[in-house]
Amino acid sequence: MGSLRNFLRTELLPDGLSYFDYQYSVARDVLIPWLDPHVSLAGLAVGDFGCHQGGVLQGLREVAGIGSGIGFDVDEASIRRSPFEPNARFRLVLGDISEVDAAHYKFDLILLRDVLEHTRDPVAILEKARACLTQRGRVFVSFPPFYSPFGGHQHEASSGVRFLPFIHYLPDVLLYSLSRFRETPYMSAESTRADIKSVRQTRLTLSKAERVFDRAGLRIEMQEFFLFRPEFRIRYGLSSWQIPLVHRVPIVREIATLGAFYLLAPKGLNGEHGSGSAICTRASIAARS
Numbered sequence: 001m002g003s004l005r006n007f008l009r010t011e012l013l014p015d016g017l018s019y020f021d022y023q024y025s026v027a028r029d030v031l032i033p034w035l036d037p038h039v040s041l042a043g044l045a046v047g048d049f050g051c052h053q054g055g056v057l058q059g060l061r062e063v064a065g066i067g068s069g070i071g072f073d074v075d076e077a078s079i080r081r082s083p084f085e086p087n088a089r090f091r092l093v094l095g096d097i098s099e100v101d102a103a104h105y106k107f108d109l110i111l112l113r114d115v116l117e118h119t120r121d122p123v124a125i126l127e128k129a130r131a132c133l134t135q136r137g138r139v140f141v142s143f144p145p146f147y148s149p150f151g152g153h154q155h156e157a158s159s160g161v162r163f164l165p166f167i168h169y170l171p172d173v174l175l176y177s178l179s180r181f182r183e184t185p186y187m188s189a190e191s192t193r194a195d196i197k198s199v200r201q202t203r204l205t206l207s208k209a210e211r212v213f214d215r216a217g218l219r220i221e222m223q224e225f226f227l228f229r230p231e232f233r234i235r236y237g238l239s240s241w242q243i244p245l246v247h248r249v250p251i252v253r254e255i256a257t258l259g260a261f262y263l264l265a266p267k268g269l270n271g272e273h274g275s276g277s278a279i280c281t282r283a284s285i286a287a288r289s
Contacts, residue, residue, distance in 0.1 A: 013235065019186040020083055022234060023055025028063045030230045031056065031113075031140070036064075038222055038263055039109060039138055043067040047107035047132060049097040049125070050115035052186060054084035061090055070105065072097050078186065098124060102131035110139045116212075117143045117204040118195065126216035130266055139218060139264040144229065146203045147254045153199045156192045158182035172200065205254050213264055222263040222280045223247070229259030 013022050035041060041064040048057050051071025060066045068089040073079055079092045086092065097115075110129045119125045129139050144151045152168020152175075154161050159180040161167055168175060181193040206225075213220060225247055232238040246253050 013185055017234075020053045020055040020058070022185075023053060024059040025234045026113075026231055027056040027059025029234060031111075032060070032064050034224070034230070034261060035109075035140065035263070041066055041109070044108040045069070045106065045134070047100075047105060047110045047129075048072070049100075049110055049112050049129060050118075051092060051111075052078050053082040054079075054092045055082075056111065056113065057090065057092075058084055066109075070107075072100060075191075098128055100128060100132060102128065105132050106134050106137075107132055108134050108137050110137065112139065112141045114143055116141055116209065117146070117202050118198040119202060120198075122202065122204065122209070122212045123215050126212060126218060126264075130217055133266060137266075138221070141209070141213075141262045141264060142260065143204055143209070144259055145206050145209075145254050145257050146199065147205060148256070148258045150258065151199070153196045154179070156181075156184060156187070156196060168200065175200075206257065206260055207250065207254070209260070209262070213262070217267050218264040219267050220262055221265050222261075224261045225253060225257040226259040226261075227256060230261075231259070 013019065017025075032041065041060065044066045046057065046060055046066045046069045048054070048069065048071040051057060051073050052075065054071045057069040057071050061069055070090070071084075071092045072095055073092065074094070074096050076094055079094055082092060084090075084092055098119075098121075110132060112125070112129065116122050116125060126139070126141075133139070144153075146152070146168075149165030150168075154164065154168050154175075156162070157179045159178065161175070161179045167178075170178075179196075181189045181196075183189050184192060187195060210220070228238050246256055
């Protein structure tokens, strides 16, 4: 019941938790445990594409012991107010990820956490990420599929729309007329509207994302689907259970998956996955704890 009350509260983050600290918690409690069985993080050069305030990099820096980290973001205000402490190996860079100089920046791991669904050209972004990888580098991608209950990011609105699953199926004119946009711990009201609009333009589904990965020259090494997003553990006190076979049912997985994690590698690295090859897949259902 406590978790349900948390889910229905007005604030996006628990009381007293800054967005930087939330990002740090996501790194410590979600990303590191998920990546650790597949990627040895200690000493890696990490690029966070769409880093916002850089809290994820800070968590990887302090908890996982990565060797260096550079975060890129177009939001000058977020970088300016970030408590991130730069040095020779760690810094935040103001700039569009589509314009990152691949000749200058090389990473062992690139993060695209809740970024791809906001981009006009996901293929170009992933091609850029691939060009910035070291020889054995990997790309981590996460996003909420568009047709999932809250895949339209309506939770960012200030009106009752934020509590209504699937309301983003409505046409633009109806959704925007019902919505009120607000300032959040990490965005202005204007940016919130732009954020929701970008998601509606891209309409990133699981199937579309997987086609995009292929077109960008990347193959799936690991994938996991969640009924409730792992970040909900931090926001609402929800924990994860395993559930089999959801990923095999095309329409059901688009609706039932509130969050998807992928670990990608360039095609040709340790062989390519063809139609008969195995991809390591887990599907999870989360429950209140």
